Amino acid sequence: MTELLAAYTGTNETVLDGALVLAIPVAVLGGLVSFFSPCVLPLVPGYLSYVTGVGGADLGEARRGRMLLGSLLFVLGFSAVFISTGALFGGVGNVLQEHREFLTRVFGVLTILLGLLFMGLVPRMGQREFRFHTRPTAGLAGAPMLGVVFGIGWTPCIGPTLASVNFLAFNEATAGRGALLTAAYCLGMGLPFILAALAFRRTLGAFSVVKRHYALVMRIGGVMMILTGLLLVTGVWDRIVYQLTVWSAGFTVGI
Template sequence: MTTLHTAETLIAAETFNQTVLSGALLLALPIAVLAGLVSFFSPCVLPLVPGYLSYVTGVSGSDLAEARKGRMAAGASLFILGFTAVFVSYGALFGNFGFTLEEYRETITKVLGALTIVMGLAFMGVLGGFTQREFRFHRRPAMGLAGAPLLGVLFGIGWTPCIGPTLAAVNTLAFNEASAARGALLTVAYCLGLGVPFLLAAVAFRRALGAFSWVKLHYVWVMRAGGLMMIAVGLLLVTGVWDRLIGGLQVWSSTFTPGI
């Protein structure tokens, strides 16, 4: 039994290394989470949070602060699952493209890195507000928990142009991973950054309003920070520094065995 257990542990550790620690994920996952946070606090998402919470819970806006936390958490979680399904499919698709186009990956990564820099500038408002537009669906699903996943899907599709700069940066990293599984994992991290604040706002709505007010007063700095992050990622990709950082992490991760 001990030998069998040891063999299973080694196999699990190797699988963990190949899936999570290989490639750029160690570097890219925190960036994806941060990109999700920036998306949540952007001007085209944050002001709409009370309205979304009202729709996915079936509770009127004036009663959100007094609603049961269980219902609020359930509605927010179903909403998050809806848009996560959409964004993860994007990440898997870009990761698969990276694998399919492996021969041209270096050139395409540099092109996507340059586009990420442009997106970062646009996110900061340097290139105008065209990237802040969104396609809104005028037909809303029925209010309440039953309609929450569908509203999440509609958010994922309809708000993609609005949060496009940050999502594009994450999908560029997914392409660089050259793996559908790792690309999907990367967008799961993005959805955590975007979704956890939704969930926290749902279970602590009254306190969240105070935090939202502070962010609204500092929107300019939120957008600048997000834009600078994307520009930095784009520069790393274009100059090849990203690949060198990955190389160093791969050497480190090859000697790392998690304590399973």
């Protein structure tokens, strides 16, 4: 395993090596699951109304340009928070590189526990959000700040998936790669929000279908985190990363 880790970390200076090829899809899927979770999806009309300054009943008739700009500013707000956190985890991972093998297994166990938490199979002891008594101004001017508040608040359903992605960011062991990984998470979470803004009435029907299958969404997210945790704990993650690094060596671009 030591030789394997040395081979992996030795190629850690490329933008898209085996680690990110494996971790980015996991992060994007984590973002999608977070968006469709019961803590976020039902609130989408309210967020859109707030960030555009348009009443909920009038969202379907609002100008697309305003809806697009408001949703983009909101997504950029929470992305700034999440990406900064990912960079922090990646930077700390670089400092603690010598303990990487042990910490990877610790985070693997935590990821498994978070998966069980996400599925509702263990008691939720830390599910409270941070609350702010002041609200940003409604409309486009307050949209980025509302996104920041949303990101800092960490709703209960987002916490487990985002924490799992941050554990992977730690595993990347550089601030830049950690930021890139959490940016992928933000893409998975933010893109559906933007699409909802552009086609509000059409997406209402699709969202109603998802709402009827919340249990399935939570199971998919939980199973994904548990499998990722098992890969980290058993060391299979590093083996897959090494194989992908070898395979993708000819397609990487040096930093």
